[in-house]
Structure formats: C-alpha cells, structure tokens
Amino acid sequence: xIIGTIFFKRAVSVLLAGMAxxxxxxxxxxxxxxxxxxxxxDTFAIAExxxxxxxxxxxxxxxxxFLKRAQKDExxxxxxxxxxxxxxxxxxxxxxxxxxxxxxxxxxxYTWMPEIRYQISVILxxxxxxxASSNEALRWLGRYEQHFLKKDVFxxxxxxxxxxxxxxxxxxxxxxxxxxxxxxxxxxALLDENLKNLIVTSSPMLLTYLLESxxxxxxxPEIYHQMSLVFLSQNELxxxxxxxxxxxxxxxxxxxxxxxxxxxxxxxxxxAICENCIGCxxxxxxxxxxxxxxxxxxxxxxxxxxxKDGTKMExxxxxxxxxxxxxxVEFEALVNIRKVVGVIGPLSSKTAAVISEKAxxxxxxxxxxxxxxxxxxxxxxxxxxxxxxxQEIDSLLEVAxxxxxxxxxxxxxxxxxYGRFCMNVFWDRLDEMxxxxxxxxxxxxxxxxxADEIKKMVGLYYPRTGNWRGTHTRKNVTGNPExxxxxxxxxxxxxxxxxxxxxxxxxxxxxxxxxxFHDVLGVRLLGTRLWHSPKLLEMAKNxxxxxxxxxxFLTESENPRVxxxxxxxxxxxxxxxxxLAANGYDTICLLKTIFSENRPQTRDNLRQALLDMPVFxxxxxxxxxxxxGEALKTPLLxxxxxxRAIPIY
Numbered sequence: 001x002i003i004g005t006i007f008f009k010r011a012v013s014v015l016l017a018g019m020a021x022x023x024x025x026x027x028x029x030x031x032x033x034x035x036x037x038x039x040x041x042d043t044f045a046i047a048e049x050x051x052x053x054x055x056x057x058x059x060x061x062x063x064x065x066f067l068k069r070a071q072k073d074e075x076x077x078x079x080x081x082x083x084x085x086x087x088x089x090x091x092x093x094x095x096x097x098x099x100x101x102x103x104x105x106x107x108x109x110y111t112w113m114p115e116i117r118y119q120i121s122v123i124l125x126x127x128x129x130x131x132a133s134s135n136e137a138l139r140w141l142g143r144y145e146q147h148f149l150k151k152d153v154f155x156x157x158x159x160x161x162x163x164x165x166x167x168x169x170x171x172x173x174x175x176x177x178x179x180x181x182x183x184x185x186x187x188x189a190l191l192d193e194n195l196k197n198l199i200v201t202s203s204p205m206l207l208t209y210l211l212e213s214x215x216x217x218x219x220x221p222e223i224y225h226q227m228s229l230v231f232l233s234q235n236e237l238x239x240x241x242x243x244x245x246x247x248x249x250x251x252x253x254x255x256x257x258x259x260x261x262x263x264x265x266x267x268x269x270x271x272a273i274c275e276n277c278i279g280c281x282x283x284x285x286x287x288x289x290x291x292x293x294x295x296x297x298x299x300x301x302x303x304x305x306x307x308k309d310g311t312k313m314e315x316x317x318x319x320x321x322x323x324x325x326x327x328x329v330e331f332e333a334l335v336n337i338r339k340v341v342g343v344i345g346p347l348s349s350k351t352a353a354v355i356s357e358k359a360x361x362x363x364x365x366x367x368x369x370x371x372x373x374x375x376x377x378x379x380x381x382x383x384x385x386x387x388x389x390x391q392e393i394d395s396l397l398e399v400a401x402x403x404x405x406x407x408x409x410x411x412x413x414x415x416x417x418y419g420r421f422c423m424n425v426f427w428d429r430l431d432e433m434x435x436x437x438x439x440x441x442x443x444x445x446x447x448x449x450x451a452d453e454i455k456k457m458v459g460l461y462y463p464r465t466g467n468w469r470g471t472h473t474r475k476n477v478t479g480n481p482e483x484x485x486x487x488x489x490x491x492x493x494x495x496x497x498x499x500x501x502x503x504x505x506x507x508x509x510x511x512x513x514x515x516x517f518h519d520v521l522g523v524r525l526l527g528t529r530l531w532h533s534p535k536l537l538e539m540a541k542n543x544x545x546x547x548x549x550x551x552x553f554l555t556e557s558e559n560p561r562v563x564x565x566x567x568x569x570x571x572x573x574x575x576x577x578x579x580l581a582a583n584g585y586d587t588i589c590l591l592k593t594i595f596s597e598n599r600p601q602t603r604d605n606l607r608q609a610l611l612d613m614p615v616f617x618x619x620x621x622x623x624x625x626x627x628x629g630e631a632l633k634t635p636l637l638x639x640x641x642x643x644r645a646i647p648i649y
Contacts, residue, residue: 042066044075047082056086077107081116088123097123114144118153125160134160151180155187158194170194221247221256228263238363238603241267273341275601277314278591279334281345281355281366286322288348291580295347295369297573298584301565302592313595315588320346324354331355335364342606344587345369347580356382365607367591369583376629381603383610383629385587387579387620389418389502392528392550392635393425399548399637399648400498400526401435410439410457410496410523412450412511414503419445422502422528438495450511454518457499458492491519498524505531509539516543524548529579529635537643545642550635553582553620554647557636565619579620586618 047062063079070076080103087096100120104113117140124133137157141150154177161169181187224247231240244267248260280299282292296317303315316338320327327346334340342365346352349372359366360379367383368375376382400406409430413419419442427437439457443450455461499515501508508531515525527549536544555566555576565585569577577585594613600606615624623633638645 043069044073044079047079051082051086056090060086077103077110080106081112084119093123093126097127114140114147114149117143118149118156121153121156125156125163128163130160130163134164151177154180162194221251221253224250225256225259225263228260232263232266237267239361241363273339273603274314275341275599276312276595277316277338277340278588279331279338279340279343279345280315280317281320281327281331281334281343281351282317282347283322283351284317284319288322292320292322292347294578294580295345295584297569298577298581298586299344299588301568301572301581302585302588304568313592316340320348320351322348322351324351327351328354328358331358332362335362340364341600341603342366342591344584344591364603365610367587367610369580369587380629381607383625383631385583385623385631387529387550387552387633387635388630389422389528390425391633393422393429395635395637396500396526396528396548396550397426397429397433397435400524401433403648404524404548406435406497406524408436408438408496408498409526410441410499411437412441412443412453412457412499412501414445414507415442416445419502422500426500426502448510450514451518454515454520457496458494458518458520460492460518494520494523496523498526500526502528503530505533505536506539508544509536512540512543512547532579532638532645537640537645541640541643544640547640548648549638551579551638551645552633552635553577553579554636554638554645556644557647559619561617562619582618582620586616586620586623589618590616 043062043066047059047066050056050059050062060083063083066073066079067076070079080099084096084099084103087093087099097120100116100123103110104116104120107113110116117136121133121136121140124130124136134157137153137160140153144150154173157173158170158177161167161173177187224243228240228243228247231237231243241264244260244263247263248257251257280296282296283289284292284296299315303313316334318330318334320330331343334343343355343359344367346355347369349370352368352370352372352375355366356368356375356378360381363381365381365383367385369385371386372384373388376384400409409426411423411426413423423440423442427440430437441453441457443453452461499520501511503511508525508527512525515523525544525547527547529550529552531547531549532551554562555578557563565582566577569575569581590613593616594600594606594609598605598609600609610625610629611627613624615622621634621636623631626632637648639648
C-alpha cells in the first residue's frame with residue numbers, strides 16, 4: 001500500500017514537472033495540472049518517463065502508440081499537449097501546430113484551452129502566417145477577455161500587424177499592451193522601443209492618424225518631431241515648421257523643446273526666400289501656347305515700372321507646356337530652388353488642379369488664372385482671379401429682371417459640362433429671385449441645326465390635336481406688351497420673355513437666325529462672356545439686337561485706366577488685348593501694390609496681404625479676394641445696339 005502511494009505521488013510529480021515545462025515553452029500558465037485519476041504502467045507513463053529524461057523521440061513514439069490505443073482516456077488531451085511541447089523543443093513548429101489544432105478541435109472545453117489557443121497564435125506568427133495569427137488572437141480576445149494572457153495577446157497582435165505593414169493597427173495594440181504592462185518596466189521599455197520604431201518609419205499621413213488616436217499617451221511629442229523631420233526631408237518647409245511649433249507647444253519636456261528649436265533653426269535657414277521674386281507658371285508651348293503668351297504679355301506690361309516705393313520685383317517665368325507633370329516639376333523648382341515668395345498661374349484646369357494641391361502642401365501662395373472653380377478648396381494658399389459663371393449669371397439676372405422687367409425665361413443650352421452647369425445655376429438663381437423658367441431644351445454640343453429644340457420650346461414639335469386655338473400676349477424687345485395675338489396651329493407659343501444661351505459666340509451666331517426663322521421674335525437673348533467677340537456682330541448682327549451678355553473686359557471702355565492699358569498693349573505687342581491679357585495685367589499690378597504697401601517678407605505674409613487687400617481697381621473692374629481665395633468680381637454687362645456692343649450701367 002505504501003509503495004502504491006509513493007508511485008502515485010511520483011506520477012503526479014512527473015505530471016506537474018511536464019506541465020511546467022510546457023508552460024515555459026508557451027507562456028506562464030496555471031499551477032494546477034489537469035486531474036489524472038490513475039497512472040498505469042502503460043505507454044502514456046512510459047512516454048512521460050522518456051519525456052522527463054530528454055529522450056524526446058522515444059517519448060513521441062510512445063505518445064503516438066498511446067493515442068492510437070486510447071479510446072476515451074482522460075489523458076488524451078495531455079498527450080497531445082506533451083507532443084506539441086516536444087515538437088517545439090525539436091524546432092518542428094508545424095508538427096506542434098498540428099497537435100495543438102487537433103487538441104483544440106477535439107477537446108474545446110479542455111482546462112488549458114486558453115493557453116493552447118494562445119500558443120497556436122504564437123506558432124502561426126513564428127511561421128510567418130501573420131494574418132492567420134492575428135485572426136486567431138482576435139478570436140482569443142473574444143473568448144477569454146478576462147484571462148491573464150490577454151496582456152501577451154496584445155503584444156502578439158502588435159507583432160502580427162507590424163509584420164503585415166499595418167502600422168495603425170500595430171500602434172493601437174502596442175499602446176493597449178503598454179496600458180496593461182505599466183507595472184513591468186522591462187516589458188514597457190520593449191513596447192516603447194517598438195512604438196518608437198513605428199513612429200520613425202511612418203508617413204506624415206499615418207503620423208497624423210497616430211497623433212489623433214493617441215492624444216492620451218506620451219507619444220505626441222515624438223510623433224510631432226518625426227512629422228517635422230519627414231516634412232523637412234521632403235522640403236515641405238511650411239508643414240515642417242507647423243509640426244515643429246506644435247511639438248514645442250505639446251510638451252514641457254526640455255529635451256523635446258530643444259529638438260523643436262533645432263528643427264526651426266534648420267527650417268529658417270531653408271526657408272530663406274527671395275522676398276521680391278514672383279514665379280510665373282504658364283503654357284508657353286504646346287496646345288495652349290497662344291493663351292499663355294497672351295497672359296504673359298499682360299504680366300510683362302504690368303511689370304514695366306517698379307512699385308511706387310521703388311522696390312525691385314523679379315519675375316521668373318516657367319513653361320508648363322500645358323502638361324501637369326511638367327508643371328509640377330517647374331513649380332517645385334520655383335519654390336525650392338528660386339525661392340519665390342508666390343506664383344502667378346497656372347492657366348489650364350488640369351494643371352491648376354495639380355498645382356493647387358502642391359502649393360498648399362508647400363505653403364506657397366498662388367494666384368491661378370483658370371476657369372476651374374474648385375481649386376480654392378485645396379486650402380488657404382490658393383487664390384483664383386477669374387470671372388465665375390455664378391458672378392456672370394447673378395449680374396445678368398439683376399439687369400434682366402430689375403432693369404428690363406423680364407419675368408419668364410427659356411433656357412437653350414449645350415449638353416456639355418459648361419452648359420449643364422450654367423443652366424442649373426441660372427435656374428436656381430431665377431427661383432431665388434422670383435422668376436420662372438417656362439421652357440428648357442438641351443442640344444448636342446456639335447450640331448448646327450437647332451430646329452427640333454426650338455420647335456419643342458414653342459410647341460411646334462408635336463402635332464396639336466383637336467380644335468386648338470389660343471391667344472397669347474406677345475412682348476416687344478423692351479418687355480412691354482404689344483397686343484393679344486390670335487395663334488394658329490402653326491404659330492409658335494412663346495411664353496417666355498427671354499432665352500438664356502450659355503454657349504460660344506460661334507454657336508449663338510447659328511442659333512439666333514434659326515430662332516427668327518421659326519418666328520421666335522420679340523424676346524431677349526441672354527448670354528455669358530463666351531459671346532464677347534467682334535465676330536458675333538459680323539455673323540449675326542440683325543438677329544441679336546438688344547441681346548445682353550456678360551464680359552470680363554471691354555477694350556472699347558472709356559475708363560482712362562483701360563484706355564491706357566489698351567494703348568500700351570497695342571504699342572508693345574501690336575495687337576488688341578483680350579480678357580486673358582487683362583487678367584494677367586491686373587494680377588501683377590495687384591502684387592506690385594502689395595509689395596509697395598506691405599513688403600511681405602514671408603510666403604504667409606503674402607497670403608495674408610492678399611486676403612487683407614481692399615478692393616483693387618483694375619482694368620477688368622474692381623475686385624478683392626474672399627476668405628476662400630476666390631476673386632469677388634462684378635462683370636460688365638453689354639447689349640447689342642446697332643453695330644456696337646455697349647455697356648449697361
């Protein structure tokens with residue numbers, strides 16, 4: 001009996017020793033082994049002896065025999081656990097994984113299952129199966145939220161996501177691990193090192209995310225510091241300065257404040273700009289060369305004569321060739337090599353979209369001369385000096401409804417982006433002002449015959465059925481009622497006082513005669529600045545009398561400022577200036593005024609001066625910039641009278 005007792009105690013001791021060895025290989029585990037009611041002199045006991053003596057191969061052989069023979073033996077899960085332990089010691093993680101997965105599937109309620117499933121995740125990580133490891137670890141957290149191994153699972157998840165290049169997730173889990181390991185200096189130091197390495201290797205965008213997500217940790221100074229270094233290395237000096245100043249404001253630690261001061265000193269050296277240098281980015285070759293040259297002519301004319309205080313300005317011109325990629329290279333050369341304080345341009349819409357983003361990124365103010373309306377949304381460094389369709393339509397309707405007394409409108413527009421945009425703005429503004437749209441038709445932008453669209457507008461396209469007769473009050477061109485006109489079946493039903501046509505002068509010259517041909521008479525024709533051309537009168541003078549349209553610039557103006565500009569332009573370039581030349585001229589003259597009055601020493605100084613500039617009187621009229629950087633302009637309105645287009649005041 002005594003011998004039996006001793007044997008039983010020894011067997012239990014062996015089991016405890018074996019379990020301790022396994023937990024050493026996995027992670028710290030429980031101190032209570034699974035219950036074994038009986039240890040018999042069988043293959044399991046033999047395997048245990050071999051395992052304790054270090055003869056692992058014989059131990060594995062006997063565990064396999066035991067598992068093959070075992071029916072419902074309560075020691076089966078322990079045998080699988082022991083085999084996994086041995087495989088790990090023999091550096092066979094695949095075989096260890098197979099044993100543990102078999103164990104977890106067959107015995108989900110096994111006492112040591114939290115440790116088993118954790119070890120599965122660890123082995124998957126070691127095998128480079130990071131996604132599988134992270135999935136297993138996340139499932140573990142869902143099952144064993146209160147288990148002491150949770151701290152280790154947080155670390156493991158950080159390793160998995162870091163290995164997969166998912167820095168955000170890795171950062172999150174290691175920060176969570178730091179919270180639960182705060183009483184373990186060694187673990188905390190290791191986690192700090194991991195987090196610092198993540199910060200050092202992160203992009204500015206990712207650093208911003210890390211900063212937003214970890215305001216409650218001690219890492220913001222380190223993140224700001226790294227952001228400033230990254231931006232500095234990329235020559236994005238404005239962003240680097242912002243990050244460095246935020247770093248210094250985020251901490252009282254002298255170490256980080258000194259780091260911030262050092263970075264600011266480097267930035268100041270790099271940001272030394274040519275205070276009087278203005279860049280110019282225009283398409284001087286390629287398909288848009290003629291337009292670019294016209295703008296440049298206006299700028300060069302405006303450069304004649306220094307600012308009022310005698311300050312010398314230098315203009316540095318770069319050719320974009322109408323190519324956004326080339327424009328970007330030239331822009332960065334202007335900013336980083338020539339150190340310009342600001343840039344005029346670009347001109348084309350696609351180029352402007354690219355440059356506006358880069359200008360905001362580099363902290364350089366630009367004044368774009370483009371029709372593209374959304375570029376100012378890039379940020380506070382982007383300004384745009386160009387008449388907008390909204391401004392044109394607002395002025396057009398104020399005159400049409402206020403001065404001319406028109407109330408009902410037809411819209412005949414090209415089915416393209418510009419036509420649809422103008423149609424929608426016109427209709428929206430008209431609704432706000434209390435007018436009404438009584439006819440709307442779109443036409444393909446490449447047609448020359450508009451008969452179908454005109455007939456639809458006046459009720460002639462579809463046959464009239466029944467005994468149709470009607471009476472319609474027709475208005476003359478001034479908007480006053482003429483008389484009640486008895487309409488026949490083939491008479492047009494004109495229930496509008498004016499027709500808005502947002503298209504080019506070439507297209508309008510074709511549409512106007514066709515309106516007359518279909519007896520659409522006695523109505524005003526309204527248009528945008530695209531109408532403004534002497535050729536419109538040459539092509540359709542008799543059909544557009546009384547028409548009203550907007551314009552950004554009038555060469556025939558009696559304004560002394562305009563007269564001088566037109567004369568000087570003709571004398572220097574042998575041609576009559578148009579809107580692009582006038583915009584270029586006004587832009588450089590505005591900058592000359594700012595240089596005389598404000599003497600901006602930094603790019604941000606120039607940005608602020610543009611915002612603070614009072615209304616500027618230019619050859620294109622008066623304008624200033626709103627808070628978003630959009631030029632607030634009031635367009636000229638012209639009407640056709642005889643052989644001339646004359647202003648409406």
